[in-house]
Amino acid sequence: MNRVNQCFLIIGFIMLFYCVSGCATVDQGQPPDIPMPSKIVDVNNKLITTVAPVNTVPVQLDQIALSMQQAIVAIEDERFYQHRGIDFRGLARAAYQNLRSGDIVQGGSTITQQLAKNLYLGPERTLGRKIKELYYTIQLERTYTKKEILNMYLNRVYFGQGAYGVEAAARTYFDKSAKDLTLGESAMLAGLPRAPSYYAPTTNLKGAKERQKIVLKRMLQLGMISEEAMKEALAEHIEPQAKTEALQQAPYFVAEIIKYFKNKYPNGMEMLYSSGLTIQTTLDLAMQKSAERALEQGLGKVNQEINGALVAIDPKNGYIKAMVGGRSWQKSQYNRTLAKMQPGSAFKPFLYTAAIDSGYTAASIVFCEPVTYRQAGAEPYTPKDHKVGYHYRPFILKQALAISDNVVAVRLADMIGPDVIIRYAKAMGIESPLRPYLSLALGTSEVTPLEMAVAFGPLANQGIRCKPLYIVKVTDSSGRVLEEHRPQLAKVIDEKVAYIVTDMLKAAVQPGGTAAQLSWMVSRPVAGKTGTTEDYTNAWFVGYSPDLVASVYVGYDDKKKKVGLTGGDIAAPIWGQFIEEALKGTRVVDFEVPTGVVREEVCTADGLKASALSSGTMSAYFIQGTEPKIPCFGDVWWKKPADSGEGPRDLIYNPTSPVPDEHPYRPQWPWLQEER
Known part of the structure; x- marks a missing residue:
């Protein structure tokens, strides 16, 4: 058959098909269904993307x-x-x-x-x-x-x-x-x-x-x-530029939505490509852009190889408001907000929550000094503090958390037990397996940034945990609701305990804390905790306001490379930039003080009620009835020059600050009676 006949045959076939289709339309009265791509929109119904065999940026x-x-x-x-x-x-x-x-x-x-x-x-x-x-x-x-x-x-x-x-x-x-x-x-x-x-x-x-x-x-x-x-x-003078970076909005978050449909429905991908669904998500596009900008600008100050993640959640309903799984979706589709990594000291709030709920207070005293623990089937464990090794002094728990003292954390973990820490961490939102060792207090078990954001939520939300949500509602092309997801809430810790720990974590973002720079970066009440692994491969900051919890992770995909910076150096500034931009224009609110919680100024040397003789004081909150009532008598202990690296603790009684015989030493200081 020659080309002329082929062309006329095709044209004739098209004309016949067109006519038949037109007649069918008249008979049926309504046009048949045709495949329609689905729309993914944010919590404010702003279009994120459409889902079809290719991605685009619709306008x-x-x-x-x-x-x-x-x-x-x-x-x-x-x-x-x-x-x-x-x-x-x-x-x-x-x-x-x-x-x-x-x-x-x-x-x-x-x-x-x-x-x-x-x-x-x-x-x-x-x-x-x-x-x-x-x-x-x-x-x-x-x-x-x-x-x-x-x-x-x-x-x-x-x-x-x-x-x-x-x-x-x-x-x-x-x-x-x-x-x-x-x-x-x-x-x-x-x-x-x-x-x-x-x-x-x-x-x-x-x-x-x-x-x-x-x-x-x-x-x-x-x-x-x-x-x-x-x-x-x-x-016209036109100067085109080469810009090949992926333009799809919130690609890591969108990938999770697509994965959800693929896993839940046997024909999930077909539904997305052809059913014309409207998927209203929990994401806030404005917050998402702030998160992407903060992460890229923060990491860009280091180098182009370092990577990271940022995820933000509304603590009141569990809505995931922003999710940045890495610096470039085009280069790597690996979502680091769901990757398991050691959080370092960012894990300590679970320890302190367990301790406060177990009867300890923000003013309970624990010593920072050399201590070694025997471990079955392993080498003895001797915790040390970052850089200094040991402080050779007592700390109230609020101050120890603010400066992230490791020795105090491990001793406290030994007092309450690793299993208790695990129980609280799980209740608050950690789902990854946790190893019941004393080093757990220092974040040696792997968790995900998303888990950390979820688990800090009860501290921001009066002890109530919210399950993380991606999707609010799914409707079909005719507006019929196929799925609707409501917040799933559970009371996991007492609101008084949540507030006390929050107040303790406020100290970490104020002068003297490990994230002190946030005191001038963020113009609203916030609380949080830095985290740095012992080998400097991971840097973290997890923090929150009453309206938003965010978790920031920084590290290399190649775990042989070290960040070389602490969570306070790199992760906290990223978090601060994000939280300030994300909440810009919203009402500034402080954490609500629950009934039954009282504030007291305490002496940091002995945890007693501050007096005119106290050289160092700190305000702290207590469950009513547990606040210290006996005044501090001044600096009872001082550090003496060590003659050698061995021997008993390097603290002696200061005779210029006599203590009456009837002075009631706190139960956490049994050694004072012995050494006096």
């Missing part, structure tokens, strides 16, 4: 320059507004030109046909695929207006350099939004879909300008622009 038609709309119609489908999806005149013209040349030099596909292929079909070139394309083309035309079709097309067509859709293309090549495109830029972009790799202005500016000229001439012939406008467009 509405009124957000696309009119010159871009006209240019694409002029060069791709000049009779777009006249035909009903299949342009028989265009097909005949293309067939004639192809016959004349003896090759395929011109296509007859309309914009609607191209959209049908991009939305629902694969790249194969078969008769079956062509029939499906025509079917979907007809249904698209019957279901949507021309403006809607053009809008969908401009959001789907591939422009090269990884850019799907005109908004992505405008940002990729010209670093601007589609609504700001000039006539010259519009014509250059409109020329790309024919051969994106060849006409890409970043690699072939000469070819792109030649193609641009063809588009502008066609616009002139169709009366879309004047000759003067064409000359001005050709004279």
